[in-house]
Amino acid sequence: MDTLLFFTFAAIAVLCGISVVVQTHPIKSAISLIGVMGSLAVLYLLLGAEFIAATQVVVYAGAVMVLFIFVIMLLNAESEPKGGRSWPAKLMGIPLLVILLGLLSYVIQIWNPDPQEVSFGSFTGGGPREIGEALFTEYLLPFEVTSVLILVAILGAVVLAGGGGKESER
Amino acid sequence: MTAVPLSWYLILSAVLFSLGVAGFLFRRNLITMFMCIELMLNAVNLSMVAFSHKYEQIDGHIFTFFVMVVAAAEAAVGLAIILTVVKNRKTLAVDELNSMKY
Numbered sequence: 120m121d122t123l124l125f126f127t128f129a130a131i132a133v134l135c136g137i138s139v140v141v142q143t144h145p146i147k148s149a150i151s152l153i154g155v156m157g158s159l160a161v162l163y164l165l166l167g168a169e170f171i172a173a174t175q176v177v178v179y180a181g182a183v184m185v186l187f188i189f190v191i192m193l194l195n196a197e198s199e200p201k202g203g204r205s206w207p208a209k210l211m212g213i214p215l216l217v218i219l220l221g222l223l224s225y226v227i228q229i230w231n232p233d234p235q236e237v238s239f240g241s242f243t244g245g246g247p248r249e250i251g252e253a254l255f256t257e258y259l260l261p262f263e264v265t266s267v268l269i270l271v272a273i274l275g276a277v278v279l280a281g282g283g284g285k286e287s288e289r
Numbered sequence: 290m291t292a293v294p295l296s297w298y299l300i301l302s303a304v305l306f307s308l309g310v311a312g313f314l315f316r317r318n319l320i321t322m323f324m325c326i327e328l329m330l331n332a333v334n335l336s337m338v339a340f341s342h343k344y345e346q347i348d349g350h351i352f353t354f355f356v357m358v359v360a361a362a363e364a365a366v367g368l369a370i371i372l373t374v375v376k377n378r379k380t381l382a383v384d385e386l387n388s389m390k391y
Contacts, residue, residue: 129297137308140308152328159335163335168342186364190372219310227296236294237292237298258351265359272366276366279373
């Protein structure tokens with residue numbers, strides 16, 4: 120059952136990931152990216168990370184991707200034109216990527232210190248209660264710093280998007 | 290109940306990360322490149338949650354949580370920058386955005 124679920128959603132994630140890269144229109148890439156994030160949420164559930172899975176759906180697939188699609192619609196982005204790449208890029212791009220991936224997989228397999236298996240339900244410490252406890256005791260300072268970061272991001276976004284044009288006096 | 294080796298999760302994470310890198314290098318559209326960065330962040334999150342499962346500690350989840358927060362902030366600021374760029378240059382193609390100032 121675990122293997123079946125893992126392979127189903129890993130396949131969906133990889134296919135949607137390829138689709139993100141090869142689609143020429145940004146809106147199609149964005150929809151594919153939502154597919155990747157949704158299937159990753161299921162994999163988080165398999166790994167016992169319930170809270171992270173919920174946050175993945177709400178924050179990533181919900182808020183961030185809606186922001187992306189909103190901007191794509193607002194800018195009226197169209198498909199990017201084909202071609203225009205240099206010949207080394209055309210010749211070496213895909214082989215080098217496959218080599219990178221092969222090396223990464225090889226290192227992961229070699230490294231594997233004690234072959235451990237992941238089965239659903241063997242780790243149940245990922246609920247909101249445990250996350251909250253860790254977040255408000257051990258990780259209190261990073262949490263507070265994050266709130267300042269978000270404040271800065273809000274201000275930055277408002278300043279950049281609100282007054283950015285040449286015609287505004289700023 | 291058959292279980293899945295941990296390294297499969299890590300390899301899936303590596304595949305998604307490589308796809309993100311490829312998209313970032315291949316694509317010419319500013320917004321698509323930005324989405325590929327999000328794909329890379331997601332891949333790294335998956336490996337952190339997998340390690341959290343392996344060591345049976347919550348720290349990986351907390352770190353993933355922080356990565357999500359930073360990614361959301363980054364998306365807001367990045368898209369605002371893209372809006373400003375497009376307002377000034379009227380293009381999304383990165384090949385034409387080759388000067389910092391004009």
